[in-house]
Amino acid sequence: MRSPYMTRLGLAAVLLAAAVAACSGGNEDDTHIIDPPDAGDAGDASTPDSGLDAGDSGPGEDGGTDAGDDGGTDAGHEDGGTDAGTDAGSDAGPPPGTVTIPNELSGYNLFTGTPAGGDFKPVEGNIPYELTTPLFSDYSLKSRTLYIPAGKAALYSADAVLDLPVGTIITKTFAFPADFREPTKNVRPLETRVLVRQPQPVGWVAYPYVWNDALTEATLASGGKVFKDFSFIDEQGVTKKFDYLVPQRNQCQKCHHVVDEQDNQHLLPIGVKARYLNRDHTYGVQPVNQLQHLASLGKLEGLPPAAQVPRAPDAFNAGEADLTQRARTYLDINCAHCHNPKAQPGITSRLFLDIKTTDEFSLGYCKRPGSAGGGVGGEFDIVPGSHDTSILWFRMHTEISGKMMPEIGRALRHEAGAQLIADWIDAMPPRSCK
Amino acid sequence: MNRLPLSRVTRVALVSLMSLLAIPACSDDDADGPYADPHPSKGPGEETPDAGPPDSGTPDSGTPDSGTPDAGPTVWPQEFTCEGKETHALTFNPGQEQQLQNAVNDLKPCTTITLGAGTFRFDNAVTIRQDGITFQGAGRGAQGEGTGGASSTVLDFTNAAANTNGLDVVGKLFTLRDVALWGAQKDGLRVENSSNVLIQRIRTEWAQPNLPTNGKYGIYPVKSRYVIVEDCEAYNASDAGIYVGQTRYAIVRRNIAKQNVAGIEIENTKFAFVEGNTAIDNTTGLVVFDLPGNPIQGTDVLVTKNTITGNNRKNFASDSGSSSTVSQVPAGTGTFILASRRVEFVGNTWGNNNTVDIAVLSGLAIEPNPVLWSAGFFNFSTSDVSIHHNTFLGGSGGNVDSGETNPASRPLGYLISNLYAYGKAAAGVDRVEHVMWDGIDPAPRNENVANGMHLCFSNNVVPATTKASVVDLDLEAVQKKLTAATPDIVGAWAETRRYNQGAAPFNCSGFSPALKLP
Numbered sequence: 001m002r003s004p005y006m007t008r009l010g011l012a013a014v015l016l017a018a019a020v021a022a023c024s025g026g027n028e029d030d031t032h033i034i035d036p037p038d039a040g041d042a043g044d045a046s047t048p049d050s051g052l053d054a055g056d057s058g059p060g061e062d063g064g065t066d067a068g069d070d071g072g073t074d075a076g077h078e079d080g081g082t083d084a085g086t087d088a089g090s091d092a093g094p095p096p097g098t099v100t101i102p103n104e105l106s107g108y109n110l111f112t113g114t115p116a117g118g119d120f121k122p123v124e125g126n127i128p129y130e131l132t133t134p135l136f137s138d139y140s141l142k143s144r145t146l147y148i149p150a151g152k153a154a155l156y157s158a159d160a161v162l163d164l165p166v167g168t169i170i171t172k173t174f175a176f177p178a179d180f181r182e183p184t185k186n187v188r189p190l191e192t193r194v195l196v197r198q199p200q201p202v203g204w205v206a207y208p209y210v211w212n213d214a215l216t217e218a219t220l221a222s223g224g225k226v227f228k229d230f231s232f233i234d235e236q237g238v239t240k241k242f243d244y245l246v247p248q249r250n251q252c253q254k255c256h257h258v259v260d261e262q263d264n265q266h267l268l269p270i271g272v273k274a275r276y277l278n279r280d281h282t283y284g285v286q287p288v289n290q291l292q293h294l295a296s297l298g299k300l301e302g303l304p305p306a307a308q309v310p311r312a313p314d315a316f317n318a319g320e321a322d323l324t325q326r327a328r329t330y331l332d333i334n335c336a337h338c339h340n341p342k343a344q345p346g347i348t349s350r351l352f353l354d355i356k357t358t359d360e361f362s363l364g365y366c367k368r369p370g371s372a373g374g375g376v377g378g379e380f381d382i383v384p385g386s387h388d389t390s391i392l393w394f395r396m397h398t399e400i401s402g403k404m405m406p407e408i409g410r411a412l413r414h415e416a417g418a419q420l421i422a423d424w425i426d427a428m429p430p431r432s433c434k
Numbered sequence: 435m436n437r438l439p440l441s442r443v444t445r446v447a448l449v450s451l452m453s454l455l456a457i458p459a460c461s462d463d464d465a466d467g468p469y470a471d472p473h474p475s476k477g478p479g480e481e482t483p484d485a486g487p488p489d490s491g492t493p494d495s496g497t498p499d500s501g502t503p504d505a506g507p508t509v510w511p512q513e514f515t516c517e518g519k520e521t522h523a524l525t526f527n528p529g530q531e532q533q534l535q536n537a538v539n540d541l542k543p544c545t546t547i548t549l550g551a552g553t554f555r556f557d558n559a560v561t562i563r564q565d566g567i568t569f570q571g572a573g574r575g576a577q578g579e580g581t582g583g584a585s586s587t588v589l590d591f592t593n594a595a596a597n598t599n600g601l602d603v604v605g606k607l608f609t610l611r612d613v614a615l616w617g618a619q620k621d622g623l624r625v626e627n628s629s630n631v632l633i634q635r636i637r638t639e640w641a642q643p644n645l646p647t648n649g650k651y652g653i654y655p656v657k658s659r660y661v662i663v664e665d666c667e668a669y670n671a672s673d674a675g676i677y678v679g680q681t682r683y684a685i686v687r688r689n690i691a692k693q694n695v696a697g698i699e700i701e702n703t704k705f706a707f708v709e710g711n712t713a714i715d716n717t718t719g720l721v722v723f724d725l726p727g728n729p730i731q732g733t734d735v736l737v738t739k740n741t742i743t744g745n746n747r748k749n750f751a752s753d754s755g756s757s758s759t760v761s762q763v764p765a766g767t768g769t770f771i772l773a774s775r776r777v778e779f780v781g782n783t784w785g786n787n788n789t790v791d792i793a794v795l796s797g798l799a800i801e802p803n804p805v806l807w808s809a810g811f812f813n814f815s816t817s818d819v820s821i822h823h824n825t826f827l828g829g830s831g832g833n834v835d836s837g838e839t840n841p842a843s844r845p846l847g848y849l850i851s852n853l854y855a856y857g858k859a860a861a862g863v864d865r866v867e868h869v870m871w872d873g874i875d876p877a878p879r880n881e882n883v884a885n886g887m888h889l890c891f892s893n894n895v896v897p898a899t900t901k902a903s904v905v906d907l908d909l910e911a912v913q914k915k916l917t918a919a920t921p922d923i924v925g926a927w928a929e930t931r932r933y934n935q936g937a938a939p940f941n942c943s944g945f946s947p948a949l950k951l952p
Contacts, residue, residue: 223535226557226595243557245595249539250561250602263627265604344627348657350727350809368726368806401596402620402650411596 095199097149097166105192105209105218110147110171115189115215125150126171127299128283129290131276133315133333136414138244139234140174141187146272147171148299156291156302158310159356162272170195170269179233190227191246192218195256195269204267206252224248242411254408258342265344270337275312275355312355316416327424328355330417335406351381351392364392366433376403385430387422396421510660510683513629514606516544516566528552528582538562546570549613552582555590559598559618565606571613574637577669577692580616592617592641599624600638600649603631611635621651622671629659633666640670643693646752648672652694656680664688672751673760674699675716678706680730685951686711695751695760696721697742700735702728702810707951708737718763719745719787723772724797724813726806731813735777736949742768743827744786746836749844764789764835764847773797773807775817778949785827789834789847790866794819794889796874799846799909815875820890820944828897831866849916850907853930856923866905867932868896873908885939892941902932904940 102108110126113119122128126147134142148154149167157163164170172193178186192209209218210225227244234240247254256267271277277294280287291309294300303309313321315330331339336354338345346352349369352362361367364381369391377394387393395405397418404410522542526534527550535558538547544566551572562569571587582588591600600618601610603625611634615622622638625631638652652668655661656679667690668675675691678684679701687709691697697713698720700706706722713719719742724732745768751761763770766788771777772795784791797807797814807814834854835847850866857863868891873879875887884906891904908929915926933940 221536222539223532223537224539224558228557243595245558248535248558248561250563251559253563265627344657368801399596401598404597407597 097199099167099169099196099198101196101205101207101220103220105194108169108171108194110145110169114217115175115187115211120189126169127294127297128281129277130279130281131271131333132279132312133276133329135270135333136410136417137174138242138410138412139180139232139240139414140176140190140244141183143173143175144271145171146294146299153299153301154294156274156300156304158274158304160273161269162274162277162300164197164269164272166197166199168197170272176230176232180235181233181237189215189218190230190244191221191225193247193252195267204256204269206249206256206267208246208249208252210246221246222249224251240412245408245411247408251408255337255406257337257344259344259347260342271333273312275310276333278309278311315420323420323424323427327420330420334417338406364390365428366431380433382425382428383431383433384428385426387425390425393418393421393425510630512607513659514543514565516607519544519566521546521566523548526550526554528554531556535560541567543567549587549589551584551587553580553588553590554582555592556594556600558595559591559600559602560589562601562603562605562608565608567603567605567607568609568611569601569613570609570611573612574614574635574667577637577639577667579614580639580641582614586614587612588614588616590616591619594619604628606630608632609634613637614639615652617641618649620649621654622649622668623653623655624651625655625658625661627657628655628661631655631658631661633661633663635665637667638669638671638675639667640672643670644748644750645670646672646750650674651677652691653677654679655684659683661685662687666690667692668697669693671695677701678703680728681706682730685709690714691716691719693747695747695749696763697745699723700732701725702730702732703735704730704733706732706735707949708735708740709951710739712741714741714744715747716745717747717749717751717765718760718767719743719769721767721770721772722774722777723770724774724810726773726797726801726814727809729809731810732774733776734949735774736951737777737779737782738951739781741783742787742791743784746786746788746833748836748838762844762846764844764850765838766790766830766833766836767793768830769793770795771816771819772800773814773816774819775813775815776945776949777819778944779819779821780823783825783827784830784868785825786829787831788836789831789850790870791826791830791868792821792870794869794871796872796877798874798877799872815877815887817875817887818945819888820942821869822890822893822944825895826868826897826900826903828899830868832864834866849913852916852923853912853926856927857930860924860927863901863932867902868894868900869904871904871906873906874910879908879910885942888942888945889940890942890944891933891935892943894935896935901934903935904933906931906933 109123111120111122113121122145126145128143128145130144147169148165152165152167154165155163173189174191175187175189177183178188189211191211194207194209196205197203198205208221208224210221211218225246229241230244231239231241253265253267256270257265258268259265274291277290279290281290283293291300291303295303312329312332313326315326331353332355337343339349339351339353340346341352350362351364351367357363365384367381368379369381376391378389378391381390381392383389395403397413398404399411399413522545524537524545525548531554538560541562541564543564546568549571573586575583575586575588579586580588580590589600596619598619599621600615601623604627606628607630608625608628609632610623614637617640623633623636633653633655640648648670650671650673652671652675653663653666654677655663658681661678661681661684663676663678663686665688666676669692671694674696675694675698676686676689677699678686681703682705684703684706686698686706688711689698690712692715695717697716698708698711700708700722702724708720711720720737720740722735722737746766749761749763749765768784768787768791770793794816796816801807804812804814834851835844839848839851841848854863854866871889880886896903911929912926915922915929
């Protein structure tokens with residue numbers, strides 16, 4: 001094992017990225033992997049990415065449908081159009097802007113080097129970022145990058161996920177150090193999840209890539225993978241052993257979804273919201289605010305003055321916000337992708353844990369779950385003043401199958417997170433719910 | 435709305451009444467013969483919106499609150515079709531689990547996936563999120579068969595990652611048939627938000643009986659439309675073997691449910707036809723109910739030609755600490771109907787259910803706060819229940835909760851057991867009648883109206899030894915007297931009233947228009 005597995009970009013890279021962004025337009029090709037970082041792209045003229053339908057699903061849906069066969073053999077080529085008409089007899093090519101999904105992560109040309117070489121890093125224009133409070137996933141270290149196609153930009157939103165243009169690619173690499181007491185040494189990436197915004201009617205799609213044992217390549221694993229008996233040593237020196245689940249593509253929807261007025265489900269990113277991006281990141285030598293960085297690269301439009309941009313605190317830094325704000329932030333990033341009025345579990349449970357919900361009943365105070373099942377620690381979602389009779393805490397704390405929350409994404413308890421919610425509930429004025 | 439009488443009972447009584455009975459919700463599949471056309475061409479009439487007037491609490495039970503299927507044949511709408519579209523076929527054999535997993539995550543619409551005989555061992559759920567999918571094996575095998583044979587396909591999830599279901603589906607025009615789902619961590623088959631679903635000749639099972647750690651539901655279509663479950667088997671679920679929840683239009687027929695806590699459940703479902711099933715050796719056999727907080731108001735449920743006998747299995751559901759679980763149903767409950775309306779039982783057979791053949795209960799017995807029933811327009815009340823032309827074999831009602839009453843975990847059983855112990859000594863009533871009505875609906879109770887909820891019990895075959903067939907238990911009054919500082923068992927018994935079959939006021943004759951099978 002080597003370390004670090006993903007090196008930070010140097011200042012030169014940042015400057016280059018800015019230069020590329022400044023001079024490039026859109027992409028006239030029907031489809032593309034991404035614009036290579038060193039390409040002048042002289043011939044590019046911007047094309048609108050709207051008004052597309054082209055009937056059947058784009059080539060992104062083609063890979064791997066034949067069992068036992070590598071679907072994406074053409075991955076990595078620029079001419080994504082070849083992939084389109086090979087099946088289904090559809091004579092229409094994929095909609096403009098469609099990203100061809102390669103079978104190997106390297107096929108995106110979003111990274112250089114490998115974790116094996118210790119020089120795995122995002123290319124210029126594939127912008128690393130961090131969240132003020134990240135979603136917990138079995139203590140994994142996460143490295144995130146955002147690639148927005150040349151000539152395009154995200155649109156700022158104060159509350160919602162940034163409106164990212166067609167062709168945007170978000171990556172998240174999940175890794176574990178062998179020993180969390182030395183978190184930069186012997187870091188082993190397990191998977192890189194890729195979210196791609198394709199033209200309508202497809203929208204966001206998700207693809208998991210699993211790293212090989214040699215850490216030289218990550219390969220598309222639509223069906224996910226279970227790392228049985230995976231282990232690491234935690235900050236206290238205790239060995240944690242568990243089954244690490246790389247979600248199947250279909251399981252990505254479990255968290256990444258929103259229900260529209262017609263009751264259809266759509267995929268949506270979770271963390272790329274202004275309030276979670278509103279923090280510094282060191283791109284060159286100086287820390288710089290991530291949102292301002294995106295704006296200065298021309299990748300974010302509509303960013304208001306800094307004072308007007310909301311910020312979710314670091315839920316575990318008591319210096320940043322009071323207990324309630326921190327607890328609500330933790331619930332917002334970890335739970336509200338399901339527990340909100342536009343997601344199926346929220347609709348079913350009527351438990352809304354998003355940051356905007358203010359009425360106590362929807363937040364679970366003295367609220368009976370419709371369908372908790374047995375043995376979930378109590379009768380009410382939250383019993384103010386009593387965390388250990390509150391189902392909300394129980395579900396976060398337990399590691400019992402069928403009872404824990406979130407439903408996928410963790411096998412281990414987040415000790416600090418469960419403690420934060422316990423502290424929050426215990427600090428509420430005690431109330432009998434009966 | 436009227437203040438409900440239950441809110442005035444003592445705290446002790448209220449607490450215990452609240453938890454009398456509790457049922458789980460979710461936390462979330464032809465027509466003429468077993469081998470006929472995979473999707474029905476006929477079905478009940480056009481769907482009507484749920485939003486009836488919020489007429490909560492008023493004792494107007496006689497008016498149906500929803501549309502009813504018209505007599506004439508109508509067609510179930512098909513929300514997706516593969517006609518005229520390209521179809522695809524994939525085949526997998528044991529050993530190709532990972533290939534199958536990759537394939538189901540990249541499915542094209544209108545794909546048929548065929549699994550060869552044998553055992554497929556999965557470390558994760560098999561998920562399907564596509565329309566027009568048929569998933570089929572070589573056969574479901576026999577009860578107890580955890581390994582596929584030459585003509586059976588077993589999907590073994592025993593070593594799957596925690597917190598996953600077995601087969602997990604969201605899609606339109608979905609067909610599943612001829613497989614066994616073995617040892618799922620959570621639900622064996624979960625189908626959610628789907629339509630035109632056919633679940634045919636499958637088996638869901640866990641290896642060991644009576645384990646609270648077994649998965650919750652065997653076959654679980656929920657929040658769906660136009661669902662058929664037929665010729666299936668479900669064993670050893672720690673909650674329900676077959677659970678149709680929050681669904682509009684469902685046919686459940688010719689299935690076998692054994693050794694589950696609950697055999698077959700129809701929950702918050704509109705237009706359900708439950709025909710020819712066998713529910714034996716569960717804690718409770720075949721039940722119909724609504725839960726609070728759900729926007730679908732269950733109505734129009736026809737239960738016919740089912741066998742619901744010997745459901746006396748000890749309740750093995752996990753029972754620590756939640757108000758809301760099937761864990762509180764006394765063993766030996768053949769059927770309960772709760773917060774239900776327009777439910778017809780005809781041509782069924784009950785017998786040898788230790789606690790009672792049929793309990794008719796108000797939703798207020800499990801959740802006394804009417805506000806929590808607001809999502810379903812205050813659908814707590816039970817009304818229009820017609821039980822006619824059935825056969826009661828006898829042997830029921832004489833050993834409440836199979837003799838293992840527990841006041842903390844199953845208070846209803848405890849209460850009935852004590853009440854009837856007195857009744858036996860004082861009045862020679864040695865078993866609970868075939869039908870036990872809790873006397874709550876319509877709430878508040880009006881003693882001058884003997885059967886305001888319109889419960890009909892007529893033209894059933896009962897054993898010659900049957901004295902009375904129906905008991906109005908007046909649960910609220912009984913509870914109050916039994917839980918008073920000085921319990922009044924004599925007074926409590928005096929609150930109960932017994933009726934012979936054919937006697938007023940339960941000698942009514944169903945309702946109109948009648949329910950019809952599609």
